[in-house]
Amino acid sequence: MKAECTEHIRCLIIGSGPAGYTAAIYVARAGLKPVMYTGVEPGGQLTQTTDVDNFPGYPQGILGPALMDDLRMQAERFGTDIRFGSVSAVDFSLRPHKVIIDETKSVTADTIIVSTGATAKWLSVPGEQQYSGFGVSVCAVCDGFFFKGQDVAIVGGGDTAAEEASYLAKLCKKVYMIVRRAEFSASKVMISSVLNASNIEVVYNSETKEILGDGKNVTAVKILNNKTWEEKELPVNGLFVAIGHKPNTDIFKGWLDMDEIGYLKTIPGSAKTNVEGVFAAGDVQDRHYRQAVTAAASGCMAALDAERYLAAKEAAPNAKTRTIFSVKTKKGWFDKDSPQNLTYKEAGIRGFFVVCMPALAAIDWNFHTHTMFFIAPFIMYLAVSALTMTCPVKELFSRRNKSDSQEL
Numbered sequence: 001m002k003a004e005c006t007e008h009i010r011c012l013i014i015g016s017g018p019a020g021y022t023a024a025i026y027v028a029r030a031g032l033k034p035v036m037y038t039g040v041e042p043g044g045q046l047t048q049t050t051d052v053d054n055f056p057g058y059p060q061g062i063l064g065p066a067l068m069d070d071l072r073m074q075a076e077r078f079g080t081d082i083r084f085g086s087v088s089a090v091d092f093s094l095r096p097h098k099v100i101i102d103e104t105k106s107v108t109a110d111t112i113i114v115s116t117g118a119t120a121k122w123l124s125v126p127g128e129q130q131y132s133g134f135g136v137s138v139c140a141v142c143d144g145f146f147f148k149g150q151d152v153a154i155v156g157g158g159d160t161a162a163e164e165a166s167y168l169a170k171l172c173k174k175v176y177m178i179v180r181r182a183e184f185s186a187s188k189v190m191i192s193s194v195l196n197a198s199n200i201e202v203v204y205n206s207e208t209k210e211i212l213g214d215g216k217n218v219t220a221v222k223i224l225n226n227k228t229w230e231e232k233e234l235p236v237n238g239l240f241v242a243i244g245h246k247p248n249t250d251i252f253k254g255w256l257d258m259d260e261i262g263y264l265k266t267i268p269g270s271a272k273t274n275v276e277g278v279f280a281a282g283d284v285q286d287r288h289y290r291q292a293v294t295a296a297a298s299g300c301m302a303a304l305d306a307e308r309y310l311a312a313k314e315a316a317p318n319a320k321t322r323t324i325f326s327v328k329t330k331k332g333w334f335d336k337d338s339p340q341n342l343t344y345k346e347a348g349i350r351g352f353f354v355v356c357m358p359a360l361a362a363i364d365w366n367f368h369t370h371t372m373f374f375i376a377p378f379i380m381y382l383a384v385s386a387l388t389m390t391c392p393v394k395e396l397f398s399r400r401n402k403s404d405s406q407e408l
């Protein structure tokens with residue numbers, strides 16, 4: 001990371017989808033002058049689609065690019081500095097955090113909101129690009145409604161594909177589920193819901209070769225059976241690609257906690273990542289919902305968390321927020337900054353009472369002095385209060401580390 005540092009930013013937003021723009025609106029309105037780097041796809045995934053019918057506030061629906069233009073203008077109205085450029089590397093080892101833009105420029109930031117989204121995997125077959133938004137979709141929840149009462153196909157054999165097939169079966173006349181292998185890779189419960197739906201036909205051992213249309217809309221999908229080498233066309237009006245997403249998190253590997261696919265982990269009920277001052281919003285941290293409105297909502301959460309973080313830092317600039325212990329409860333790990341965590345001082349005091357006082361009592365007992373009658377109740381009081389303030393004693397001295405934080 002050799003680029004020379006040229007600028008310090010209070011709140012840096014990485015990514016310009018619904019999550020990034022919403023975060024920008026909130027942070028800018030709080031007077032924190034956010035800087036946003038858009039990445040190579042200004043406006044995010046919705047710029048790839050036509051009609052968006054499910055974003056609140058647009059009773060007649062809106063085109064994806066137009067919706068993103070509205071969000072951009074709203075963010076700019078409050079003073080967001082929107083710049084074209086991509087983050088190519090980060091260094092979260094020190095504070096403020098260091099970020100490299102386009103491998104050339106280096107900036108530092110007090111807080112960072114990561115909203116880099118997740119990229120849907122496409123089939124890369126003829127017709128796919130041409131009919132994207134005109135019959136080809138990567139989101140059944142978003143676009144299934146447009147195919148009400150019609151015949152559609154869905155490609156994929158995993159949990160998402162099975163879930164989306166069941167969703168489509170409730171709207172569409174017939175759903176072909178095109179599965180590459182002789183079996184599903186979905187979970188048993190998902191498979192049984194697919195197999196129990198009377199209007200889903202599973203087409204095993206089949207690969208999608210081409211998406212056919214009339215120049216405007218999809219009319220059929222050409223598939224090849226990889227056992228018999230037989231080719232056939234399924235007459236459909238829509239094709240849903242459900243073969244997975246790739247979260248855009250490569251640049252954060254080694255810094256931010258991720259799940260096995262690469263989605264960022266946040267502390268439940270917040271946008272906080274495992275690194276202080278770094279927050280995550282939108283699809284990049286959400287493998288379940290992946291909707292524009294949920295991305296926007298988590299952008300709001302990230303902005304409020306960032307604002308509060310900055311306010312706390314600025315109110316007590318020298319406060320020692322670092323904790324040596326994180327406390328585990330049934331609900332998971334407390335946040336690093338949680339007052340229920342132990343600071344060095346608190347740990348020292350509790351350690352003294354929990355360890356030293358029984359030792360003193362033992363000495364006292366040994367020498368048959370009567371003071372134990374005074375000390376014993378005091379020790380019990382301290383021990384009970386120390387334990388009830390936190391958690392079971394075996395968890396008390398657990399130190400949070402990478403593998404522990406998997407439980408976040």
Ligand SMILES: Cc1cc2nc3c(=O)[nH]c(=O)nc-3n(C[C@H](O)[C@H](O)[C@H](O)COP(=O)(O)OP(=O)(O)OC[C@H]3O[C@@H](n4cnc5c(N)ncnc54)[C@H](O)[C@@H]3O)c2cc1C
Nearest residue numbers: 015016017018019039041044045087117142282283290292
């Ligand atoms: C074709 C299609 C149709 C859809 N239709 C609907 C719909 O009708 N309704 C609905 O609710 N949802 C729909 N979705 C899903 C919706 O688009 C996403 O849930 C939503 O866009 C996620 O928002 P986001 O802000 O998290 O990320 P994204 O929209 O994915 O935006 C990510 C942003 O991060 C930027 N970025 C990535 N890497 C970097 C980097 N290194 N540096 C800087 N910036 C970076 C990108 O350029 C982009 O601007 C659709 C998705 C697709 C693909």
